[in-house]
Amino acid sequence: MSIGILTSGGDAPGMNAAVRAAFRCLKMRDPDCEIVFFRDGFRGLARRLDSSSDRNVDRRAVRDIIHRGGTFIGTGRVPELLLPPEGHASYAERVAARDDFLKVAAINLYQMRVDNLIVIGGDGSFRGARIIGEAFRQHFPRRPFRVIGIPGTIDNDLHGTEYSIGYDTALNNVVDAIRKLRDTIESHRRAIILEVMGNTSGWLALQSAIAGGAAVVAIPEVEETWDHDRIVRSLDAGVRRDYRYFIIVVAEGVRRRAGEDWCEGLKHKLESDRAIESHLGHPMEVRINSVGHIARGGSPTALDNTLAGLLGSGAADVAQIGGLDGQPAAEGDVMVGCRGPRTILTSLDEVIDCSPRLVTRDSELYQLSQRLMLSAEQPF
Numbered sequence: 001m002s003i004g005i006l007t008s009g010g011d012a013p014g015m016n017a018a019v020r021a022a023f024r025c026l027k028m029r030d031p032d033c034e035i036v037f038f039r040d041g042f043r044g045l046a047r048r049l050d051s052s053s054d055r056n057v058d059r060r061a062v063r064d065i066i067h068r069g070g071t072f073i074g075t076g077r078v079p080e081l082l083l084p085p086e087g088h089a090s091y092a093e094r095v096a097a098r099d100d101f102l103k104v105a106a107i108n109l110y111q112m113r114v115d116n117l118i119v120i121g122g123d124g125s126f127r128g129a130r131i132i133g134e135a136f137r138q139h140f141p142r143r144p145f146r147v148i149g150i151p152g153t154i155d156n157d158l159h160g161t162e163y164s165i166g167y168d169t170a171l172n173n174v175v176d177a178i179r180k181l182r183d184t185i186e187s188h189r190r191a192i193i194l195e196v197m198g199n200t201s202g203w204l205a206l207q208s209a210i211a212g213g214a215a216v217v218a219i220p221e222v223e224e225t226w227d228h229d230r231i232v233r234s235l236d237a238g239v240r241r242d243y244r245y246f247i248i249v250v251a252e253g254v255r256r257r258a259g260e261d262w263c264e265g266l267k268h269k270l271e272s273d274r275a276i277e278s279h280l281g282h283p284m285e286v287r288i289n290s291v292g293h294i295a296r297g298g299s300p301t302a303l304d305n306t307l308a309g310l311l312g313s314g315a316a317d318v319a320q321i322g323g324l325d326g327q328p329a330a331e332g333d334v335m336v337g338c339r340g341p342r343t344i345l346t347s348l349d350e351v352i353d354c355s356p357r358l359v360t361r362d363s364e365l366y367q368l369s370q371r372l373m374l375s376a377e378q379p380f
């Protein structure tokens with residue numbers, strides 16, 4: 001039997017180290033075990049296998065990759081697995097296309113004798129992997145097959161793990177961008193609105209704003225953070241206290257929820273606010289920037305690579321001995337996560353049901369942000 005590995009969804013720095021760790025730990029326990037890399041996410045499962053997968057890879061395949069960002073086996077998003085709402089005009093056609101995709105994937109996995117599929121990605125990828133597992137078991141009920149998830153997403157929004165691979169690197173990249181922007185906005189006494197990835201969840205925006213010393217943060221989950229007037233009042237309080245410049249970090253999902261022109265609207269309000277103008281002696285100047293995909297790029301941090309090593313090793317344990325080393329065997333599809341420096345297993349169903357894990361007003365990081373950032377109410 002063989003073990004398949006793929007990376008899926010948004011690439012996240014440290015995915016390479018996770019593939020390498022899984023490979024090394026699998027081979028360490030059983031040098032004869034066959035490992036297959038599927039290329040470009042789920043796409044690699046349902047194409048001509050000679051061009052979309054690497055069979056029986058040897059150790060040269062994972063050399064010289066631990067320091068590289070991205071994912072050397074490729075990732076992707078596969079729309080065939082997503083269905084429109086029931087009743088949509090193309091629903092039946094899309095179900096048929098999805099079934100075809102799943103059937104080809106199941107046959108390919110069967111022919112390659114894959115009994116464990118390690119999927120490194122986020123909750124979307126785990127939803128996809130779950131239906132691939134279901135299709136496999138439906139077509140080949142007598143063959144054992146298990147999905148083992150490894151959390152890899154810069155959004156860090158998965159239930160069942162404290163951290164996902166890629167988050168720490170993205171966080172450092174964003175904080176680095178904030179520090180660079182400080183130089184120019186301080187020189188010009190400006191405010192900057194900096195958009196950061198995070199369409200559904202605001203963890204990256206929130207934590208980078210805290211670590212980067214931003215004045216204000218806006219995240220999709222907490223509506224009061226979108227309030228332009230509240231932000232204007234906070235910056236006015238800062239202007240009165242002779243702050244030279246302001247950093248406003250906003251998660252991309254705020255535009256989706258509060259309106260596409262959210263950043264431009266805020267810029268206009270700040271630039272035309274009379275109270276700020278009278279304290280400054282001139283209108284405030286605001287610039288809008290986006291960290292964009294740069295947040296996902298570059299070498300993984302030591303922390304991300306360590307986490308990747310830990311989780312890759314845990315996935316190898318599950319594939320070969322049925323559970324984490326020294327712990328009881330686990331049934332069914334699972335995800336390997338971390339709690340502190342320890343690996344933990346959670347059923348994939350539970351991970352999917354409870355993800356994305358969102359920021360709430362009670363989250364410690366959110367509460368901390370409210371204590372550390374600028375506000376109209378601050379008494380000093």
Ligand SMILES: Nc1ncnc2c1ncn2[C@@H]1O[C@H](COP(=O)(O)OP(=O)(O)O)[C@@H](O)[C@H]1O
Pocket residue numbers: 008009010042076077078079080081082121122123124125126127128129131152153
């Ligand atoms: N609800 C879903 N059902 C089935 N497959 C899904 C679902 N959501 C996502 N996927 C599959 O997983 C891929 C990656 O999902 P995505 O949400 O983009 O990334 P991530 O895994 O990082 O959350 C999608 O392109 C799709 O093929």
Ligand SMILES: O=P(O)(O)OC[C@H]1O[C@](O)(COP(=O)(O)O)[C@@H](O)[C@@H]1O
Pocket residue numbers: 009010011122123124152153154155197198199200252296
């Ligand atoms: O431009 P892309 O590749 O579609 O990705 C954008 C999305 O990918 C992410 O960086 C990571 O998301 P996933 O890991 O869930 O795929 C999000 O923060 C962002 O919304």
